[in-house]
Amino acid sequence: MMKPMQLTTKLLLIFSLLLLTGCGFHLRGHEPLPPALRVLYVQSNDPYGAFTKQLSQTLTAVGVTVTETSDTAPVALQILSEQSGQQLTSQGSSGQMSTYLLTYTVTYQLLDEHGRIIQAPQSVMATRAYSAAANQILGDLNVQSGLQTEMQRDAIVQILGRLRSHVTQQTLSNAGIMPQASPLSGNKNATAP
Numbered sequence: 580m581m582k583p584m585q586l587t588t589k590l591l592l593i594f595s596l597l598l599l600t601g602c603g604f605h606l607r608g609h610e611p612l613p614p615a616l617r618v619l620y621v622q623s624n625d626p627y628g629a630f631t632k633q634l635s636q637t638l639t640a641v642g643v644t645v646t647e648t649s650d651t652a653p654v655a656l657q658i659l660s661e662q663s664g665q666q667l668t669s670q671g672s673s674g675q676m677s678t679y680l681l682t683y684t685v686t687y688q689l690l691d692e693h694g695r696i697i698q699a700p701q702s703v704m705a706t707r708a709y710s711a712a713a714n715q716i717l718g719d720l721n722v723q724s725g726l727q728t729e730m731q732r733d734a735i736v737q738i739l740g741r742l743r744s745h746v747t748q749q750t751l752s753n754a755g756i757m758p759q760a761s762p763l764s765g766n767k768n769a770t771a772p
Contacts, residue, residue: 688701
């Protein structure tokens, strides 16, 4: 049998959740993209690279149909570049421990179905700092790889945030991009341009 305090706590929690969802509250990152972006083509010079794959999977997870070809989507998300960098920010005494700043920048733009730019190139950047001992090169490479994956995820979250923005919605409206009534094809991975 449930104690009165446990029952009260559970009921209060359920009521709070209902109240939040009733007022339109959504967890960050779970808001849908504008209807005009529900069918999207992802164009990249590296369609099978880690970033493009993760981007396509994330778009699919938030309800976007990612098409195999640009002619089946009203909008293309074109990845113009991905750049990684590393900078030494401090070096400990005797050179034994060093601190680095990793950067990851993605530049993208939105194109209409005819290849015309409807949203000018924009860049998103993620950074991470880490420390490494001079005698731990293998561990250093593992840390860098993990941080690279985290920065790619951060860049995707930033891109999704910008795609959800009022500015993007207004840009799509100004370009005459209308919401899709229904997906044109099943969810697919991105393909080369």
